[in-house]
Amino acid sequence: MRTIEERLEEHKQDMSTMQAPPELEGRLRHALEATPARKKKMNRAATWVLSSTAALLLLVGTYQYPAFAYYGSMLLNKIELSSLSFAEVAEQGYGQTVNKSKTLNDGTVITIDGVIADDNGLLMYYTIDRTDGSVFTDNGSFRYGVNHIHGFLTDSDPKEGNGNHSQDETQFEGVYKFEPVSPFSRTLTVTFSEWLENGKRATYPISFKFEANKAMKSIVKEDIAQAIPVDQGSVHYDAIIASPTSTIVKGHYEMKYEGAPRFPARTSLYVNGVEVKSWGMRADHSGPKGSPAFELEFDVLPTDRVKTIELVLNNFSGYQKVEKPISLASPSDQSIRIGDEKLWIRSVTPTASGYDIVIARKQFTLLEKEHVSVQAGGKTVPVSSISQSRPWDLKNGNILREQTYSFKTTEKPELLLLNEFHYIKTYDKSVYIPVNSP
Structure with missing residues (x-):
């Protein structure tokens, strides 16, 4: 170049x-x-x-x-x-x-x-x-x-x-x-x-x-047109425009559901193997057929001798379907692995109206009310209320979030029925952009 x-x-x-x-x-x-x-x-x-x-x-x-x-x-x-x-x-x-x-x-x-x-x-x-x-x-x-x-x-x-x-x-x-x-x-x-x-x-x-006399092209202006498959859809990277003021990457999401993803894609940019500082993201619905679109802004390229450009999808919305019920027989502070994620059943406590179950998880792991129930006395009992989340400090540098899930049942819950949950999933997948010398 x-x-x-x-x-x-x-x-x-x-x-x-x-x-x-x-x-x-x-x-x-x-x-x-x-x-x-x-x-x-x-x-x-x-x-x-x-x-x-x-x-x-x-x-x-x-x-x-x-x-x-x-x-x-x-x-x-x-x-x-x-x-x-x-x-x-x-x-x-x-x-x-x-x-x-x-x-x-x-x-x-x-x-x-x-x-x-x-x-x-x-x-x-x-x-x-x-x-x-x-x-x-x-x-x-x-x-x-x-x-x-x-x-x-x-x-x-x-x-x-x-x-x-x-x-x-x-x-x-x-x-x-x-x-x-x-x-x-x-x-x-x-x-x-x-x-x-x-x-x-x-x-x-x-x-x-507005004067017109000393124009120059951008350092890099390339169509990307590459996609990375993710849970429930794909993340598409459409184009990159790099100039001496900033570097812009445009893309969109194609998901199996309507609306924007629960969590935006976190993407890193590497030029000649060197990571370029990110300045954030803007989002709208300007993608194909009104699909959710995004625009990533990075710092200026670290060099004008561009040999390789790599985009890395670090993390994005993840979806986990839970096939097996979770035993509530021995609650503890030991984690339970489900796919790539972990949950903690901290306690199962009787109350005046039923039972409270304290469940801990990572901050952006979402257990939604309609997908949480228990099996008690041979019956399926839906959750009646969920408390606000509160921190649980593991004293090892990690702070999780815990919530109390209340169930109206006179029988002690035996199994936690968790149909699905959403979380921030690590992907670490790359697309490589061909650089055309002018």
Whole structure:
């Protein structure tokens, strides 16, 4: 695989000969007017967790993506984005400087300092300066918000953000990551918001020119189209997009039941045998035929010389059918193995209304009421109530959860009838992604 520096030099040469037709936007806009508007995505919440690395822009089709700057190997070396202000970025010659401001009625100034974008999103650096002698109150970070970005063929929601106050608390300096913007947008409008003292919410749009001149592709952009079989279905990994700001893996679930899995898949990413830090998961129902889908976000790739990419499904929802009844003759703190899991029958105690059975299990092993009963005096007796779970400390570093299951019977229970249960199952299965050198 060629290095990023080699591709950058080649890309600069291509840029001198490639240019989008001037009438392209008009043709696209005309076509768009005849197309039904797409449904707005439901999740508009911004999660205040961002630690990534900066940045780069997308190349779409045969036309150059509006780009700002390519971050070379110096900035790709694990520098956390939250530790960089845009001034620090600009000092090294990277990013598009914007410097567009809006002054509010009380004199507060909101400024978009600069932006950077790539296949996985757009990063916006901004500052909020309070008027002289005024500081951010305790809830100042929540008073001002960032909503979305609009532009030609663009309606991008914020995904995550981070920021800090100055020492004198007169300035807030932040960065937000948005969904990718359209490659054909020439002007972008960011909408900021403020909660006023009267409880109403004011909005402040700020528009700026979106430049299109220095685009680059992502480091890796591959279809995966591989699945791992699991209990009651399969986990599908659809695509991976790796750029100098983050690495995104998209996938979906195909299960034998409706709805989302009880527990999401925990997946690890390895590049050239080195694990890449995970930043979390987002889920929705955008998979095939509305099936549950997920999007995994990882750190930037540790190298641009990608030889191998491996995804490992560490654990996921497990299903265990219980074929044999469990004896209640000798309750103890000794475990009972059922498939890959263990249960503990700690006690069987008579009560005024029947019998209580204390059962312990791992935190995410679910024994549901409709699948729990006992055999007592030759009859099957369903559970009448289940207590809240409480910790059981084994004093060896393991803390389990126990609950009391009550049964209304005058006969002492002989057998626990447990039809099935769900739990987090270890899979440790891999898919290997072929890497195509550009």
